[in-house]
Amino acid sequence: MKIAIFDSGLGGLSVLNEALKKLPNEQFLYYADKDNVPYGLKSNEEILKFTTKAVKFMQEQGAKAIVIACNTATSVAIKELRSNFNLPIIGMEPAVKKAVDTCKKARTLVIATPVTVKGNKLKELIARVDSDHLIDLVALAKLVEFAENEEFNSPRVKEYLQSELLEFDLSLYSSLVLGCTHFNYFKDSLREILPSHIRLLDGNEGTVNKLKFELERLNLLERSPANVEYFYSGRAVKESAELDKINRYLDRLDKMLFIE
């Protein structure tokens, strides 16, 4: 049986990349909802509809567990998905707890999609962990599209990031939380524009640890050679040009792993 990893697009490859390292004897299915990306600019009803369709598909393909490797889809749909489907579903949340635990008394900036920033789920999480009110949120509406177009480190990207962060006195912040899986591709661009004392935090490791823990608990771990099948909105990806593109994204993520 397979572990299915789902995102609106190619951002969730950052979770797959981590999962391949931590769970090297598993079969994976990666589902990118390419027809409907970006989710972060859509309504909650649309996101719930797209995500439900994808989860149904992944279950039919023999998924034993599903990771919603998308902060936006988790924020909108995780509750309904868990009550409508009978298999373990692991969600993804911006790593604000990690930020509060590691950066005592300094400010944290969370960057995420507009839907995640507006959503109650993140607000409730922050209310639970941020008793000193040290967390600020920024919605970055354009980064997902840049990532899907394989534009990561161009002058346009850096100008966009700079202009969105202009209003913050960055000397007051000690961490930047990447609250969208697509944002992992921009660690080098962010590093170039942020002061060196700011740490970049993502939720990939925590999410994969949760997945591993859950599979161990349910005795669902396997011992097979690793394999990944890719699907774009329910269509198997077989073309070598597209598989080469996915490998370029995974290579980039490997390079971004060393940037903190």
Ligand code: DGL
């Ligand atoms: N990777 C998704 C996330 O983590 C991006 C959502 C989108 O498509 O806007 O939020």
